[in-house]
Amino acid sequence: MSIAPITPPAVPEIAGVSAAERPAAKPELAGSFSKALSEAHAAENRATDAAERFAKGDPGMGIHEVVIASEKANIAVRYATTLKNKALEAYRELMNTQV
Amino acid sequence: MSTMDFFTAMEVSASGLSAERTRMNVAASNLANAQTTQAAGGGPYRRRDVVLQSADVPGATGTPFAQAVRGVAVAQIAQDAAPPRLEYDPGHPQANAQGYVAYPNVNPVEEMVDMITASRAYEAGITSMTTAVNMAERALGIGR
Amino acid sequence: MAVDLSTVDTLQAALTYHRERHTVLAGNVANLDTPGYRPIDLERRTASDPASLAVTNEGHIAAPATTDFVTSFDDGGALQGSDGNAVSLERELSKIDANRARYATATELVSRRLAVLRYAAGDGT
Numbered sequence: 095m096s097i098a099p100i101t102p103p104a105v106p107e108i109a110g111v112s113a114a115e116r117p118a119a120k121p122e123l124a125g126s127f128s129k130a131l132s133e134a135h136a137a138e139n140r141a142t143d144a145a146e147r148f149a150k151g152d153p154g155m156g157i158h159e160v161v162i163a164s165e166k167a168n169i170a171v172r173y174a175t176t177l178k179n180k181a182l183e184a185y186r187e188l189m190n191t192q193v
Numbered sequence: 194m195s196t197m198d199f200f201t202a203m204e205v206s207a208s209g210l211s212a213e214r215t216r217m218n219v220a221a222s223n224l225a226n227a228q229t230t231q232a233a234g235g236g237p238y239r240r241r242d243v244v245l246q247s248a249d250v251p252g253a254t255g256t257p258f259a260q261a262v263r264g265v266a267v268a269q270i271a272q273d274a275a276p277p278r279l280e281y282d283p284g285h286p287q288a289n290a291q292g293y294v295a296y297p298n299v300n301p302v303e304e305m306v307d308m309i310t311a312s313r314a315y316e317a318g319i320t321s322m323t324t325a326v327n328m329a330e331r332a333l334g335i336g337r
Numbered sequence: 338m339a340v341d342l343s344t345v346d347t348l349q350a351a352l353t354y355h356r357e358r359h360t361v362l363a364g365n366v367a368n369l370d371t372p373g374y375r376p377i378d379l380e381r382r383t384a385s386d387p388a389s390l391a392v393t394n395e396g397h398i399a400a401p402a403t404t405d406f407v408t409s410f411d412d413g414g415a416l417q418g419s420d421g422n423a424v425s426l427e428r429e430l431s432k433i434d435a436n437r438a439r440y441a442t443a444t445e446l447v448s449r450r451l452a453v454l455r456y457a458a459g460d461g462t
Contacts, residue, residue, distance in 0.1 A: 153200075153252055153253070157333055158332035158353070161333065165336040166342060170458075172458040176458060176459055199356065205364050205367050209369070212370075245368075245370055247371050247374055261379065262361070263367070318366060321362070321366045324434070327437065328359060331440065331441050332352070335447050336452075337448070
């Protein structure tokens with residue numbers, strides 16, 4: 095699955111505030127989200143692989159390994175979802191502040 | 194990374210249980226036949242002995258620490274080569290020309306000791322198997 | 338990743354060590370009556386220890402670089418029986434139980450750590 099990174103909308107010039115002083119929060123959030131998403135993807139793959147190996151009786155894949163892999167993937171997906179929600183929230187908030 | 198899951202540990206314990214059960218059976222058989230002057234094949238019953246040997250466990254071979262995994266197996270059930278016990282009893286139907294009866298080379302006290310040690314080892318094997326099961330259950334409960 | 342999983346990885350390594358040690362100790366119990374058998378145990382050495390890859394007994398293949406475990410002979414000074422068997426049942430059972438307790442503690446710590454991470458990942462929800 096691939097999701098295009100969220101590009102921040104152009105911020106209109108606000109009188110009295112120079113470009114350098116404007117906070118750069120949104121580009122950072124987009125970068126974090128993209129990174130978190132690919133890590134979630136990787137963690138999900140590892141968990142699926144672990145479950146398959148366990149199901150096939152691979153002696154190198156033990157109970158705690160497969161359970162922990164699954165839990166890590168859950169956390170990774172949860173984290174990516176949280177960032178996605180934050181990004182969307184920030185975007186919506188911005189879109190609602192038209193002058 | 195990991196080399197063996199709990200199933201390997203359980204196989205190890207199972208091999209011990211199986212070996213000790215064989216020891217108990219053989220000791221019981223020796224005891225039951227302690228006075229058997231005429232066994233099948235002629236002559237008195239001959240005491241049997243269980244020879245144990247450490248062994249590889251299926252599923253562990255080929256893994257990096259396979260040589261650290263030691264199960265046990267019955268190498269053979271040997272006949273004790275000690276000569277039969279002779280008792281002077283000329284009136285006995287199996288007495289030989291000199292009046293001696295050949296009794297099995299079984300010492301009941303020794304057999305009882307073997308049964309007790311085998312039983313103790315069997316219980317220890319149960320404890321170790323149960324521990325593996327408990328640990329596996331704890332692992333399954335991670336994150337719950 | 339902003340969610341720090343390093344503690345989980347450390348605990349997972351501990352879980353693996355204790356599980357494999359149980360297998361080795363179970364082998365000692367299984368060989369309680371094997372003539373000439375000497376009990377073994379599994380030691381944990383850190384990767385920075387230069388001796389960690391040393392051969393510890395004849396015929397033993399050197400530990401692969403991916404693990405920190407090294408097996409060792411350990412008869413604990415037990416008196417050898419007349420058949421050369423050096424296993425002390427009490428000692429092995431006591432080790433098995435201590436090892437089990439450590440495994441249980443580690444699973445509990447992992448669960449608690451994961452719960453915190455889950456909470457943090459969900460931003461308090």
